[in-house]
Amino acid sequence: MKKTVAVLVAMLLASAMFPVASMAGDAYPSKPITGVVPFGPGGSTDLLARTVEKFWTKYSKEPLVIVNKPGGGGVVGTEGVVRSKPDGYTLYFGYGSGHDVVMPSLQKMPYDPLKDLVPVARLSIHSVVIVTGANSQFHSIKDMVAWAKKEGKPITTAVSVKAGAVDLALTAFGKAAGIKIVTVPFSGGAEATTALAGGHLMIGGGHPCEIMTHIKAGRFRPLAVALPQRDPSLPDVPTLRELGFDVATWGSIKGVAAPVGTPKEVVAYLGGTLKKITEDPGFRKAMADMNMPVMYEGSADFGKFLKQATADYLALIRKLNITIN
Template sequence: MKKLIVGTIVIALAAAMGLSGSVSAQDKYPSKPISGIVPASAGGSTDLMSRAIEKVWPKYSSQPLVVVNKPGGAGVVATEFVVRSKPDGYTLYLGYGSGHDIVMPHLQKMPYDPYKDLVPIARISVHSVVVVTGAKSDFNSLPDMIAWSKKENKPITSSVSMKAGAQDITITAISKAAGVNIVTVPFAGGADAVTALAGGHVMLGAGHPSEVAPHIKAGRFKPLAVALPQRDPSLPNVPTLKELGINVSTWGSVKGVGAPAATPKEVVAYLEATLKKVTEDEEFKKIMADLDQPVMYLNGADFAKFLQEAHADYGKLIKELNITIQ
């Protein structure tokens, strides 16, 4: 009888423990704050976009999204941190699709595979590369500047934010397509590149709308062209390069959200749905418009295709233009 009682107690305890474990395993996601890892310092365009998501996120999720800045290694430090994180949906990569994801793998060995080790959740925005000149420049269009360079047999100088980045690739592609000598001068970031143009040290500049739009609005810069296949929503009156007869278009600076590759599908689906709601929110759209960052949402599947196409196209351009990071 005692054995029967003891056995019954053991079974009951085991059942209770099993039930407890089952409840724990079925805790609804998310049950704690989510970290959004940004591969840049505070104040940059990716950080500002991330802060906008962070602000609006609580409207559509029971748990907050907390932005964490991890600059360093041209974005590699933050991305690797996410890749090595537990794939439970509590560590996200904000800024997926940046140059170190779609360009750098063609130029150097990476400590991870940005496509196999991450799952795309959603694209949020795409920044075009905007070609600008100073307000005091004698040229009001890019074709005029190119015609002058050919006639006078003189090079055009252009500032870019970094060697082998989207801006450098764009300007180099323009140089080849137009058959003109454009010398790119790399700087340590977009702010320095913009300052060089504002100071009259170069003839051209290339930057993202959030970097150059304030100068355009203030009358310091004249916009000449955007490098996207279509016009940039934040600069609707600025023609594309193809509209000007220059057969060049690049993918710009992509800003999306990703997670470690093994993140459960149901968690990815929740995050994708929440981000869609965020991007459709009027407050979010207003913040992004004020930042000159157009909202260009894509779901995870379409974002994955976009990344693969962008990566492949940049690879062709880099090979064709013989671009290196040396």
């Protein structure tokens, strides 16, 4: 009896001491940093984070370890970061995704994505590209709008998920063009892309990193980009504004954040390290291979940008009168 109690006490002490032992000592970072991706492995955010992980040790003495905490459309993992200790050892990868900038306008959140997180840096923007199958009769947005108006028929559109960045952009486009766009939500970008590749829907929307293989294979034809400016990964594709439709969204933003209260010098260190990584030729090539444009912004600029993006999405949702009841 006594022996077991003694052993138990020893165990308790041992597990209590682990964090203490590693925290004592020199300047930040003194132990590996955890990067939380609130989505599953293999998704675009995961790929981005893993690529950063690969180059991280080149510029920092402690490694970055990426962990996936999917669930609740990203909310569960992000909330985990929000509730973690603001010591710079728990970061959130994917800041600016749908559940940060779109979801708060549609439903109650367990935290405030703008107030409870400190932006560290923006890494990339995944724009919304409107595409059609290669066998489609539509060769341009103009063709499509003319057809829809003449026939009076709806355009069936594959989108990754209801009320996500792609769905919003295409719904907004339908309204601006005065045609009926029926968005058909799938369970994620891969499913939507597969259905469109099979020619089961007329058009579709997606992020370049999801659809570029099909564009290069000639299975998809890109028609327009729903960004304010052209997407660096698709420089030949016009924006909707250029085509005369006043529709622009921010797509899905991919940045890094830390819990609010993280010391300024830690945020600066992290932002600086990420800046060096985004300038690394190896990193830029890896990103180009995955069709993710590198669009770095430091903490202050990124913070302003996110506020603007959130406000823009809120305005768009109000305008389109989208609700999730």
